[in-house]
Amino acid sequence: MTIIRPAFSRRMFLGGTAAASGIVTLGLPLAATSAAAAPTPSPDYGPAPGVAKLNANENPYGPSPSAIKEMYEASKLGAYYVGASVPMLKSMIAERYGISPEQVSFSAGSSGVLTYIAMAAGAKGNVLGPDLFWDTTARMGTRHGGExxxxxxxxxxxxxxxxxxxxxxxxxxxxxxxxxxxxxxxxLDGEALRAFCKKASQKVTVLVDEAYNELTDKPEYYSVIDLVKEGYDVIVARTFSKIYGLAGMRVGYAISSPENAAMIASYGLGDYALNQAGVAAAVASYNDLGFLEMSKSKIVEAREMVAAGVKSVGLTALPSSTNFMFVNLGSLNAETFRQKMAQRNVLIRGIYGSYTNWSRVSMGRLEHVQMYIDALPAVLDEMGA
Ligand SMILES: Cc1ncc(COP(=O)(O)O)c(C=O)c1O
Structure with missing residues (x-):
């Protein structure tokens, strides 16, 4: 494999110069965003009133006000398939990382590209993953070939x-x-992962799902997008569903070599999997530093609340670099714990694989995280802890 090594000037991810300059060059207003008030919940579109939905790692502070405004405008032209906004979004992403727009592949959420990549791999062999990871798309992609x-x-x-x-x-x-x-x-440590990717990609394609990268304390350090740029056989998946607060608008993408982008394109609908409102929201949010920083600070605050809350009832949680936490329930069963939380209108996840005593909770709005913390003593008491 030929490895091209251009001088790589690390561009900023969240909170650095490229985003700031992007705001100017792309004519996007920097929204003066404060913590938006909770929208009136409708059970048709989201959790019912009084329900703390902490089970899908959504960012309930989104969409940003700028995204809502642009979605409204775009929906007026919903009669038309997506147009120039898609190449615009592609260029914005490409510009941030110093790659070409051909290296960006869109799908409806990153689940699309992740599935297509697994399908292509399944047609040739098997997909290797850790014991525990977000494996939904790897399982879907290998349904008709490979394991x-x-x-x-x-x-x-x-x-x-x-x-x-x-x-x-x-x-x-x-x-x-x-x-x-x-x-x-x-x-994972950025340098350790980078060394692994360099070595492993000499043998097979390495797919790194960076859905939560922006929520880490050093997004640039932990990302391996620089390796794609340097010509390694590495694909990175990213999404607008998490920090951008646009899970329901379904915009995600892969960053890869042009060859891998062509492979991905041969499976899905490509740009036409997207919708006008979703793209408008993504364009408006991409460089909206005010909103992104507000979201991140709320998520960090929620993490601190949960860490203190579980500690106060004698439990521990893994250190989190995301908008969810994995709580060790000791000898208790995570599915029973989930059910008892649900009885109190707190929705969390149950058992993962053979990890029967680990429980995942998402960092929702602070008042919803507080509902989880408040429910802990009674739930544990009922479970005989
Ligand atoms: C690690 C990871 N990757 C990808 C996704 C898929 O998200 P989406 O299809 O909304 O981009 C999720 C969803 O929770 C996730 O946790």
């Missing part, structure tokens, strides 16, 4: 990159890593 091969369980719930490298046998056509990982919320 998802998992690493053995790791007691400390981390990803053992050496074991992962050793597990790349001849039948493996894709290695998938979620960083930060879901459901753990923990992040």
């Amino acid at each position: 998802l091969v998992r690493l053995p369980k790791n007691e400390d719930l981390s990803i053992d990159l050496d074991a992962m490298y050793d597990a790349i046998t001849d039948d493996i056509s894709l290695v998938q890593i979620t960083n930060p990982n879901n459901p753990q919320g923990t992040v």
Whole structure:
């Protein structure tokens, strides 16, 4: 494989110069965003009033006011298929990372591109992933060919990159890593992951799902987009569903070589999987630093609340670099815990695989996170803790 190594000036992710300059060059207003008031909930479009929906890692502070305004404008032209806004969004993303627009592949949420990549891999062999990761798309993609091969369980719930490298046998056509990982919320060291990707991509394509990258304390350090740029066989998936607060608007993308982008395009609808309002919202939010910083600060505050809350009832949680936390319930069953929380209008996740005593909770609005914390003593009491 030829590895092109242009001088790589690391561009900013969240909170640096490119976003700031992007605001000027793209003519986007920097929205003066404060913590928006909770919208009136409608059970048709979101959680019912009084329900704390903490089970899908959404950012309830979104969409940003600028996104709402642009969605409204775009929806007036909903009679038309998506147009110039798609190449505009592609160029914005490409500009931030110093890549060409051909290296950006869109889908309705990053689930689309993640699934297509797994389908392509499944047609050639098997997909290798850790024991625990966001495996929905790897499972979907290998439904008609190939298998998802998992690493053995790791007691400390981390990803053992050496074991992962050793597990790349001849039948493996894709290695998938979620960083930060879901459901753990923990992040792999950027340099360690970079070294792994460089080595592993000499053998197979490496897919890194960076859905929560913007929520880490050093987004640029933890991302491997620089390796795509340097010519390694690495694909990075990103989404507007998390920090951007646009899960329901379904915009996600992959960053890859032009060859891998052509491979992805051969599976999905490409740009036409997108909708006018979703693209408008993504364009308006991409460089909306005020909104992004507000969201991140609320999420960090919620993490601190949950860490203190679980500690006060004698539990622990893994350190999180995301908008969710993985709580160790000790000897208690996570599915029973989920059900008892649901009886109190607090929706969280149940058991993941064989990790029966670990429970994931998303960082929703602070008042909803408080409902979770307030419910803890009674739920644990009922469970005999
Ligand atoms: C790690 C990870 N990747 C990808 C996704 C898919 O999100 P979307 O299809 O909304 O981009 C999720 C959703 O929760 C996720 O947790």
